[in-house]
Amino acid sequence: DAPVLESPAAGATDQPLTLLLTWHVVAGATAYDVEVAPDAAFRSVTVRRTALTTTSLTVSNLAEATTYHWRVRATSPTGTSDWSTPARFTTRRLPPAAPTLQAPDDAATDLPPQVLLQWIPDARATTYTVQVATTPSFSTLRYVRDVTAPLAEIDSLDFDATYYWRVRASGPGGASDWSAIRVFKTATLASLLPEAPILTDPADARTDVPTSVVLSWQVTTGAQTYTVQLATDEAFEQVAVQRTGVSGNTLSVSGLAYGTTYFWRVRGHRSAAAGPWSEARRFTTAPAPPPTRAPRPASPTHEARETPTILEFFWSALDGAETYTFQLSRHADFRSVVAQQSNLDRTTLMILGLNHATTYFWRIRAHNASGTGPWSNVQSFTTVAAFQSPRPTAPVLLTPVHEARDVPGAIILTWRSVSGATAYQFELSTDSTFQALAAKQTHLTAPAVEVTDLEKNTRYYWRVRAKSPQGDSPWSLIFSFVTSTTVATEGGPDLPETLELLPAFPNPFDHGTTLMLRLPEPGHVTARVYDALGREVATLADRAMPAGIHRLQWLAARQGSGLYFCRVQVGNVVLTRRMMRLR
Structure with missing residues (x-):
């Protein structure tokens, strides 16, 4: 008869890699043959033993986590039995070795x-x-x-x-x-503390420095990264630029103001240890170059009709301009002048007592300490006839300024209030013909509108017109802006690498402005607004914030025109930005 297998039991699991196989004695048998294979057909036999005189066999060097099949047959002088019914068992998995x-x-x-x-x-x-x-x-x-x-x-x-x-x-x-x-x-x-870096360029007290400058310092032994601060005061309370995690010994800074003295310093970091600050240096940027472009007339728009006889003129601010000259005439060649104002430090002027049903021409040009710019294009308008109610004039767009770049994905668009207007119509488009509108508002009661979810690296066009019972004004001039290539939403997945308070936008502003805070790590953020006398006028944030990009918005409806400062404190770091409100 064929042998009967005993141990391990059929289907046994978690068997050791050295295993004792046993079977029952067969009467008359003088020896036994044993086969062990990983396949049930025994085509690839791992262990084969013949002429065994006992009813057991120890097999070793079995593979872990492997199923094996085994069988036994008996032999005697009279012949050989059939193979036993095969049984299978599975070896155990071995634990890892102790790590080295x-x-x-x-x-x-x-x-x-x-x-x-x-x-x-x-x-x-x-x-x-x-x-x-x-x-x-x-x-x-x-x-x-x-x-x-x-x-x-x-x-x-x-x-x-x-x-x-x-x-x-x-x-x-x-x-x-x-x-x-x-x-x-x-x-x-x-x-671990790195030594204080030695600043190299620009030289201390250097003047006529470009508004885009490369700051450099000597490499400090032991420093892995550097922090650079640039401020407008010697005490570094008004920090204009702060960069942390700078890996080299240079930093490019752009967008500095003309004719401004800056103070800068550097310190090294190694792991969690921060070394002492370098000795501070100062430099003064070059004065603004003479204006090469003319201001852009905004209101009244060219060939506007039925304008009131008491009229406020607006034009766009020009970078580097310190004052403006305004001229008004009844002749396109300005051979005689009805009104002229020089040394204007603003971009608006009110003119009283214009004649009814009269065509006028106006222009402006900019000045600074370095020279005078060209006259703007001549604009014409015609006043309303006597006893006729005038339509409102076209609004003057304020912010973002025309051709602004790196605009965030959520902003407030603003324009000048129009006398007699009861509402405003606003349009935003990705084409200058306004065939494909990205946003539209028809009954805005305030001269501002917030737009969000703007696409990154995209040029947008926008315009506004005023509405009144006497009719709609002409459309304003069309302004355009381009959004940033990295438009980020608040709390977005791309965490900033450095702590940074971006400049206010728009700035200058009328009704409201927004600052973006790049927060590389969670922390408690305090953001407050102060006027030029140091009085606190608003609290924008006083709470714990997660890492990410956060929007700090200030609606300044109750504040007058003038200079304001936004002071943000995160831990021991204080960041400050200037803001100018123009009403």
């Missing part, structure tokens, strides 16, 4: 408070448990962390402290023993 630690070296010293622990990976491991303790018995654990990669970054360690660490691997087959223990010691705080 790689870095840092055992007994390493002078390590920074942020250490990368590394060990040799094990193919059987799916996770590793890392322990860092202040005692070799691991009774006082500082860190316990489960990771999937053969490394772990441990930060915020104490300075001048001794730590012990070990690792254990785990996998489907179980957990390994703990690795051998290693020890390391962190450096003292004083040994």
Whole structure:
């Protein structure tokens, strides 16, 4: 008869890799043959033993997590039996080996408070448990962390402290023993502090510096990154630019104001330690060049009709302009002048007592300390006939200024109030013919509108007209702007790398303005607005904020025209931006 298999039982699992196979005695048998194979057809036999005189066989070197099939037959002088009914068993998975630690070296010293622990990976491991303790018995654990990669970054360690660490691997087959223990010691705080950098360019007290400048300093031993501050005051309370995490020894800064004295300083960082500030230097930017362009007349629009005889003129501000000259005439060649105003420090002028049913011509030009610019294009308008109610004049667009760039994805568009207007119509488009409207409002009661969700790196066109019972005004001049290539929504997924308060936009402004705060880490943010006398006039934020890009909006309806400062404090860092309200 064929033998009857005994152990392991058919279908047994979690069997060791060295295994004892047993079967029942067959009467009359003098020997037994045994076969073990990974396939049920026994085409690929792993173990074959013949002429065994006992009813057991120890097999070794079996593969882990593998199903095997085995069978036995009996032999005697009279012949050979059939094979037994095959049985199968599955071997167990082995646990990983105890990890071998790689870095840092055992007994390493002078390590920074942020250490990368590394060990040799094990193919059987799916996770590793890392322990860092202040005692070799691991009774006082500082860190316990489960990771999937053969490394772990441990930060915020104490300075001048001794730590012990070990690792254990785990996998489907179980957990390994703990690795051998290693020890390391962190450096003292004083040994990690980089020295104060030495500033190199621009030279101290240099003048006529371009508004785009490269700041440079000598590389400081031990510094991994640098923080650069640029301020308009020697005490660095009015910080205009702050960059952290600068990896090299230069920083390009652009968009500085003309004819302004700036102070700048640098300090180095190594891990969590910040070195002392360098000695501060100062430089003064070059004065604004003579105006090369003319201001852009805004209102009344060219060939406007039925304008009132008391009329306010508006034109666009020109970069670098300090004052303006305005001329009004009844002749296109200005051979005689009805009104002229010079040394205007604003972009608006009220003229009284115009004649009814009369055509006038007007123009403006800009001046600064370096010279005088060309006259603008001549604009004409015709006043209303006597006893006729005038239609409202076309609105004057304010912010964002024409051809503005790097505009955020959510902004407030503003324009001048129009006398006699009861509402305003607003249109926003991606083409200058306004065939494809991105936004439209027909009954705005205030001279401002907020638009959101603008596409990045896109040119938009916008215009406004006033409405009244006497009729609609002409459309305003068309302004355009281009959104930033990295339009970010508040709290978006792309976290900023450095702490930064972007300039207010629009600025100058009429009704409201917005500042964007780039916050690389969560923190408590305080944002307050002060007037030129240092009096607090508004609180924009006083709360904990997550890392991300946050919008600080100020609606200044109750404040007068003038200079204001937005002061933002995050931890020990204070950032400041100037804002100008023009009504």
